[in-house]
Amino acid sequence: MSNPDARFHQLFQPKKPVNLDDEKTALLANRLTPTEEQITDWLQSPQIKQWLTKLPMGITNNLKMEAVNTIIKNVIQNPDKDCRVQFGSAAIGVDVLRWQLWASYKLPYASGIKAPDCLYTLKKYLDAPD
Structure with a gap:
């Protein structure tokens, strides 16, 4: 048996510390x-x-939009707190630090969960020409 290289663990360390x-x-x-x-x-x-x-x-598109309306109401009341609305195994929420909408749901006919972020952030909305 050979001895493992003592520096082997350093290969997988980030070059710059993550803070x-x-x-x-x-x-x-x-x-x-x-x-x-x-x-x-x-x-x-x-x-x-x-x-x-x-x-x-x-869930239906009407329920999705109802969730968004609930999020709007809650975020306007407290803009410093993230908000999410859940229907069964599906949820829609907003990250107020990044002002990004996200969704989470179980994939049909699969055991995985998907949680995509919407790429159309508030910043993109504000930067878009009228």
């Missing part, structure tokens, strides 16, 4: 502070509706 506190601090420093109207317009935009419609979540 999650630094990432969170940077996100907090650059966090958007949208108005109620901006939040509502973003979450009711055609891009968000289209993204939700394409997800095979096992």
